Amino acid sequence: MESLLNQLPVGLSIGAVLLLIALGLTFTFGQMGVINMAHGEFIMAGAYTAYMLQDWFHGQAVIVALPVAFVVAGTLGWILERAAIRHFYGRPLDTLLLTWGVSLVLQQAARDLFGAPNVQVTAPSWLSGRVELLGGNLPYARLFIMGLAAACVVGIWAYMNRSRQGRRMRAVMQNRELAAVSGVATGRVDQLTFFIGSGLAGVAGVALTLIGPVGPSLGTYYIVDAFLVVVAGGLGQLRGAVIAALALGMLNSYGEFWTDASLAKVIVFVVIVGFLQVRPQGLFVLRSRALT
Amino acid sequence: MSARLRGYALFAGVAALFLVVAPLALPAFRLDELAKYLCFAIAALGIGLAWGQGGMLTLGQGVFFGLGGYAMGMYLKLHDADGDLPDFMVWSGVEKLPALWKPFESPVFAVAAVVLVPVVIATLLGVLVFRQRVRGAYFAILTQALAAAFVILLVGQQGLTGGTNGLTNFYDFFGQDPEADATQRRMYFVAAIVLGVLYLLARQLVKSRFGRLLVAVRDGEDRVRFLGYNPATVKTITFAISAGMAGIAGALFVPVVGIISPSLLDVVPSLELVVAVAIGGRYTLAGAVLGAVAMNYAKTSFSEQWADGWLYLEGALFIGVMTLAPRGAVGVYEQVRDAIARRRKPVPAPSTASEVPA
Numbered sequence: 259m260e261s262l263l264n265q266l267p268v269g270l271s272i273g274a275v276l277l278l279i280a281l282g283l284t285f286t287f288g289q290m291g292v293i294n295m296a297h298g299e300f301i302m303a304g305a306y307t308a309y310m311l312q313d314w315f316h317g318q319a320v321i322v323a324l325p326v327a328f329v330v331a332g333t334l335g336w337i338l339e340r341a342a343i344r345h346f347y348g349r350p351l352d353t354l355l356l357t358w359g360v361s362l363v364l365q366q367a368a369r370d371l372f373g374a375p376n377v378q379v380t381a382p383s384w385l386s387g388r389v390e391l392l393g394g395n396l397p398y399a400r401l402f403i404m405g406l407a408a409a410c411v412v413g414i415w416a417y418m419n420r421s422r423q424g425r426r427m428r429a430v431m432q433n434r435e436l437a438a439v440s441g442v443a444t445g446r447v448d449q450l451t452f453f454i455g456s457g458l459a460g461v462a463g464v465a466l467t468l469i470g471p472v473g474p475s476l477g478t479y480y481i482v483d484a485f486l487v488v489v490a491g492g493l494g495q496l497r498g499a500v501i502a503a504l505a506l507g508m509l510n511s512y513g514e515f516w517t518d519a520s521l522a523k524v525i526v527f528v529v530i531v532g533f534l535q536v537r538p539q540g541l542f543v544l545r546s547r548a549l550t
Numbered sequence: 551m552s553a554r555l556r557g558y559a560l561f562a563g564v565a566a567l568f569l570v571v572a573p574l575a576l577p578a579f580r581l582d583e584l585a586k587y588l589c590f591a592i593a594a595l596g597i598g599l600a601w602g603q604g605g606m607l608t609l610g611q612g613v614f615f616g617l618g619g620y621a622m623g624m625y626l627k628l629h630d631a632d633g634d635l636p637d638f639m640v641w642s643g644v645e646k647l648p649a650l651w652k653p654f655e656s657p658v659f660a661v662a663a664v665v666l667v668p669v670v671i672a673t674l675l676g677v678l679v680f681r682q683r684v685r686g687a688y689f690a691i692l693t694q695a696l697a698a699a700f701v702i703l704l705v706g707q708q709g710l711t712g713g714t715n716g717l718t719n720f721y722d723f724f725g726q727d728p729e730a731d732a733t734q735r736r737m738y739f740v741a742a743i744v745l746g747v748l749y750l751l752a753r754q755l756v757k758s759r760f761g762r763l764l765v766a767v768r769d770g771e772d773r774v775r776f777l778g779y780n781p782a783t784v785k786t787i788t789f790a791i792s793a794g795m796a797g798i799a800g801a802l803f804v805p806v807v808g809i810i811s812p813s814l815l816d817v818v819p820s821l822e823l824v825v826a827v828a829i830g831g832r833y834t835l836a837g838a839v840l841g842a843v844a845m846n847y848a849k850t851s852f853s854e855q856w857a858d859g860w861l862y863l864e865g866a867l868f869i870g871v872m873t874l875a876p877r878g879a880v881g882v883y884e885q886v887r888d889a890i891a892r893r894r895k896p897v898p899a900p901s902t903a904s905e906v907p908a
Contacts, residue, residue, distance in 0.1 A: 287687075291687070293687050293690070293691070342869065342873060345873060346872075350686060350687045351607045351686065351687065351690060352872055352876060354607070354687070354690060355821075355824065355825065355828055355868065355872055356868070356869060356872040356873065358821055358825075358868070359825075359864070359865040359866070359867075359868030359869040359872065360865065360869060361865075362861045362862075362864055362865035362868070363861070363862055363865035363866065363869075365861065366858065366861035366862055366865070369858070370858070478817075482691075482694055482695050482698045482817065483695075485691045485694070485695070486691065486695050489688050489691055489692070518706060519702070519706060520702050520703045520704075520705065520706020520707060521703065521706070523698065523699040523702045523703065524699045524700075524702075524703050526699070527695055527696060527699040530692070530695070531675070531678055531679065531692065532678075534678075534679065534682055534684050534688075534692075535678060535682055538682035538683055538684050
């Protein structure tokens with residue numbers, strides 16, 4: 259029983275990491291229908307931003323990097339949206355392949371710029387301790403990531419539901435034509451949405467430096483699971499993403515605990531396919547009269 | 551010449567190229583490489599069917615390729631071991647042959663499993679997913695997750711699957727030495743003929759009523775449903791066929807290359823197959839096949855020269871094709887042909903190429 263409780267914080271922290279990564283996707287995939295395979299590389303860009311800032315800020319680089327990485331990854335995303343993706347709206351499957359090409363280029367670029375071996379970012383010293391939680395040992399770094407994820411969720415919720423810009427974004431997502439004839443500059447909304455979604459990937463990348471080394475293929479480890487979170491949570495649904503990320507984190511952690519890591523992934527897959535039998539469009543669905 | 555006759559003449563020409571010219575002109579080493587590309591082309595044919603004709607973007611064909619490959623590899627391993635345990639099991643400390651391996655002692659079972667296991671798994675997934683109208687991006691992401699989970703499973707179950715190394719070191723392929731030049735040559739012909747036969751069958755399928763229905767499902771699933779058909783059945787059958795093709799491709803790959811391992815089946819190789827189909831031209835089966843051969847050829851020859859550059863080139867090629875020519879090389883050819891035809895005739899003739907929404 260005690261070891262069962264021990265898995266709870268582990269699952270929570272895996273869930274928090276997944277949530278951070280999936281939050282950006284709820285913007286780009288959920289709101290705009292763009293399957294951005296380069297999202298993983300924006301995560302990588304964020305992580306390398308922290309690595310670069312280390313030269314100036316040493317131990318505190320991670321904190322400084324959070325806003326900087328947001329802007330760096332967001333700008334990368336904005337360029338991608340302007341240069342290519344805006345020609346692809348309404349063709350989600352093609353964006354998947356297009357952005358995969360982009361992700362190949364970015365990965366190789368990182369390999370050429372920073373070298374193929376992994377690099378390390380020093381965590382701030384005040385994050386190096388551990389805390390006793392439910393009988394388990396939880397590093398402060400994991401706790402920090404959970405806090406960061408929670409802060410991001412609150413921030414995004416406020417943005418989407420309490421700001422004018424967020425309302426415009428939701429309007430464009432629900433009915434692009436109607437939003438356009440109502441005077442919303444849909445093109446500008448797209449740019450901003452993509453900027454924020456990509457920027458969140460950068461933030462997630464900085465968070466990942468706290469729990470592991472940084473390498474050119476950092477993003478590829480998480481991207482598949484992150485997409486599953488969005489699928490299970492429902493497109494563009496913030497609460498869906500939160501619940502799905504935590505559930506997936508728990509499933510991963512308990513799956514590994516009861517079987518082993520390799521079977522846990524299969525269990526996660528089977529559970530998600532099973533879940534889609536009950537709710538084919540994810541946990542929460544935006545009601546609409548549209549046919550498809 | 552009628553279009554139909556021209557099609558058959560073209561096919562005969564390409565067949566002659568692969569069955570007569572290539573074996574005469576290429577050294578054994580290159581011929582073996584070409585055999586490998588043909589294996590990928592068989593899998594690509596399946597993707598052309600599922601994605602190009604049916605609109606199902608399947609990013610997990612590596613799984614079915616792997617299931618076919620492992621089925622073949624397991625039989626060969628057991629045959630080589632001749633009653634003992636396969637070598638890698640001894641290394642990982644397995645003492646008794648796992649129950650999963652038992653039936654693969656029979657060559658008939660193994661060869662049947664090459665096709666049936668992928669087909670059964672694809673049918674199962676298809677029934678569950680398509681019946682609930684999970685489609686488009688959701689389906690693509692699910693197949694990708696399947697590939698990721700499959701590879702992690704293969705790597706994790708070291709004693710059962712050989713882990714990261716996969717299955718390799720085969721000494722006897724149905725009474726022949728798989729390393730010998732003569733065997734390699736024969737395998738090349740087998741791969742080429744299998745590809746040709748499957749291509750003709752797939753073409754027949756596309757031209758049949760079922761093929762029409764499939765394209766209709768791709769372009770307007772709901773309309774097909776309102777007409778009284780069940781799109782889920784159509785999609786499941788097609789997905790199962792494409793999985794079976796990938797299984798056959800994987801099984802041929804084992805004797806041709808001499809290895810089947812998780813790194814060949816991962817998310818990236820599965821995506822690369824899709825890329826090849828897109829570059830060749832996804833809306834025709836010939837485009838899918840030629841794309842796979844050309845792309846893998848380019849990859850090998852380019853990596854030999856400048857290994858790091860390949861990823862840049864592949865990425866750039868892909869971005870270029872998706873933005874400028876979403877119908878791939880075949881689409882570009884059709885555009886050029888139509889442009890020339892228009893110039894010849896004073897009155898612009900309607901395009902003969904079927905218009906396909908991207």
